[in-house]
Amino acid sequence: MRLLFLAVLRPHTGNAVTAKRVRDHLEAAGHLCILRDVFNFESPAEIADLIAAENLDAALALHLYRGGRLLQGHQIPFGVIFGGTDLNEDANQLEKSEVMGKVLEEARFAVAFTESMKEKAQTQWPHAKGKIYVQSQGIVTTPNAAFDWDTFLQRSDISQSADALHVFLLICGLRQVKDPLYLVDAFSEWHQEEPGVYLVIVGPEVDPEFTREVKAKVKRAAGVRLVGEMPQEDLHAVVKNCFALVNSSVSEGMSAAILEAMDLEVPVLARNIPGNAAVVKHEVTGLLFSDPQEFVQLAKRLMSDPALEREIVANGREYVRRHHSWQVERDTYQSLARKLAPGSEE
Template sequence: MKIALITPYYAPPVRGNAVTVRRIAAHLATAGCEAAVYSLDCLTAAQILEEIRQMKPDAIHGFHAYLGGRVAREIARVVGIPYIVTLTGSDVYEALADDRREESLAVLRDATAIVAFDPSVKHRVVDHHPSLAAKTRIIPQGVELPGEIFCWGEERFDAGEIVFFLPAGLRPVKNVGFPLATMAELHGEDSRVRLVAAGPVLDETYGATVLAEMVRHPFARYLGEVGHDAIGAIYRRADVVLNTSIFEGGMANSVLEAMAFGRPVLAADIEGNRSIVKEGKTGLLYRDEGELLQKARDLLQDDGLRRRLGEQGRRFVEERFSAGREAEAYRELYGWVLG
């Protein structure tokens, strides 16, 4: 099978859509599919159409209903082949609730199949349009597992520091500024505490605000954009990985990656995080600043808790969220779409 993948973002490679599409494309070859990626941050819709005419794929797979999905729908209509849409987060939690709603729903209605990462996302879509239930499939995100086992206690940023690592692009939905006040209080209790953030600035206004606030806190560091191939070194050095998002599209790549590296996760109690962070088993969830402070304090003071959550999270993703399993699920979906 030949599949054309249309993604809204491919560069920088650390954006969620880019990480997801790069991983799926790489593993589809092993699953028996020929995949080509066309990105809207590199090509226009017209250029993608010409590329697809030359490729002659069997189906088109768009990511994000409003962004990649609209282009997939139009090109599929022109060339006369089916298309699939994978929901990635902001299409469900934002585009279906604002002035992009009707176009997004049209894309989903005309798609041969829809993919959600988690049942909670499917339920939200079906609430908007019940007829979409029958063609919506659940395919969880996969994760690239580390190539070797790294033992707890390896090198960290500086000897003796306790590092809370927040991997996220600087944009409002990631809520990167939220933990600063809590971490300041925790640092006041224990001077070893550090907050380290890494990710591209995706919203200039929000990014400027957050970075200005971080400058006021000497325990906080912003590492800028870190290439996806290099970020594993930071996971290995971190003691706790944070996710502070307002919403996620089913499950965050960063949370899966943290677990794959055996790092304990402290995450916002939202639908997308609840799909993989099981309270007290594969990580901890917080609902407000008070819970964030208390659970961060627990992780700071209890090395055994950090070890246990990290190990249980690692086993959880190894068993359920391999990139190979994800690609095989897409190959089976393509087969169903093509009859």
């Protein structure tokens, strides 16, 4: 089949990585998958022109509101993949929720990353029961073997001579829902007590106005550094070398950075929100915090308790191997794609 795949494709973001991985799964089954950024289209009419020009048979969208709404009414079968924004934000706005409900009426199938996402979607749109499947993100990490950690520390303006250096890494696009400033004040105070601890925020500048706010805040914060977006292989190498991965988001669908850290045997400290709690079991596969002060307490505990660190690292790696198999994800999407084939039953 000739498939159109719509997704948000900002470079080096979770959405882009997920979309490209799913595209690879579909193309491995022999389909031609044309991946396009939803932000390049303003209306369904533009999608209609693309469908005609490329002689497309079916379509897929990552995010029901951003992408799915552009696929309505074109008389070609399509499937959708829920994003965190769909259920954590857009579903709470009546107009967007109604649009997403209509998308689900037309879609042959929908994919949720977790059981809790599926349950939330079925509660919001009862008519979609029976067409929502659960498939966790598959994880493959590929650290750049040639990456130089010392050079990264220099780029981050981190003193390598600091006693007991511990780098905490926060990976996120600079936008409010990721809340990169949530821990800055508390971390800065901690750094002044223990100069060897640093928080490094890595990610693309998604929201220009908010980015200016983040840069201004970080510039004044001791022990906090901001680094721009990086290629995935380099980012994986940074994760592998840091002391711990941090997530402070207000909402998440499923954080690829958390799963990648687990796969790379790096401990995770994550904000206690539903999307993170679906992946991180407190004191088993990682540590969950509810406020900045608790984050500092847990981070100190992790630094002083090597046995705890070893245990959550081992459990996290095993969790990813059991529940986030790249091969299982491939099999699922290749199977679902058959529902889009001409003559298939809805």
